[in-house]
Amino acid sequence: MSPAHPKRARPALVPLAIVLVCATLLWLVVSRSRAEPASYTATPTAPATGTEPTEPALPPSTTPGTARAAAPQPPPTTAVPAVSAASALAAALPALTGNLSVAILDPATGERAGYNDEHPYVTASIVKVDILATLLLQAQQDHRALTADERATAATMIQNSDNDAADTLWSAIGGPAGLRTANTTLGLTETEPIGASWGLTETTAADQLRLLDAITATDSPLTAASRAYLAGLMTSIEDDQIWGVSTAADPDTTPALKNGWLPRDATGLWVINSIGHITHAGRPLLIAVLSDDQQSMDEGVTQLESVAKAAAPAVLTNVR
Secondary structure, three states: OOOOOOOOOOHHHOOHHHHHHHHHHHHHHHHHHHOOOOOOOOOOOOOOOOOOOOOOOOOOOOOOOOOOOOOOOOOHHHOOOOOOHHHHHHHHOOOOOOEEEEEEEEOOOOEEEEEOOOOOEEOHHHHHHHHHHHHHHHHHHOOOOOOHHHHHHHHHHHHOOOHHHHHHHHHHOOHHHHHHHHHHHHOOOOOEOOOOOHHHOEEOHHHHHHHHHHOOOOOOOOOHHHHHHHHHHHOOOOHHHOOHHHHHOOOOOOOEEEEEEEEOOOOOOEEEEEEEEEEEOOEEEEEEEEEEEEOOHHHHHHHHHHHHHHHHHHHOOOOO
């Protein structure tokens, strides 16, 4: 915002000193605004650990004013400051079309990175993971195993992304109310069913990261058996649905994956989402990439995969 202009009704009576002070202040405001970066900056999904990067201390000198020819300071353009994972992520992302959000977690270190990860999106079919997690949690609370019919329906819902199977289990968990209750236990805070349709549930990339953590972490409300069952289905996705965040995985590894895609009737634009547990550079990572306002499914998938591959190294290459 520009500073207010001084009153100009009686310019002849304004002392020269005041004019000079105002001009100086205006120059400082403009200079400061020009120093802000023009590109976006990433927002971490959690407060960064450790301290903020600080300027290194000068080496000691035995005599004040003595030249330090033996240890010259590099020019500013060659300095490599410590960066956060979020900054590394922002720098790695290509130019984006539509809306897109990323959230990544390295479970081994707790390092997180996110870009636009609080932006809401409809889930499309990625909510099927949440539906199954809810069913498993409810079964645990009832001290029972899933029935054979429930297991068969769950497999079809996750592996084939079958919508009829999702309808069946959505009713079984109690619809929106059941999902809300389970998500409170699972630690989700930004996922909200909208109306009667499971596919229009709203969520954020940050909350999908919480879901992935809940279905993989040893301290999850879900038992080891429930987590293993979910992981088994997510690593057995039918071949034509293996795209999205799985492209950032190391070769010869099997990601745990669920994708969602949905054309919006009102705009003709696409929702393209992908969440998963992958191995990148030999390290397990949880990653969620959500997007909407994509011109077509193919273009949305291509962009999402490019972003996943660019973003995955951010939590591993961070220098603190």
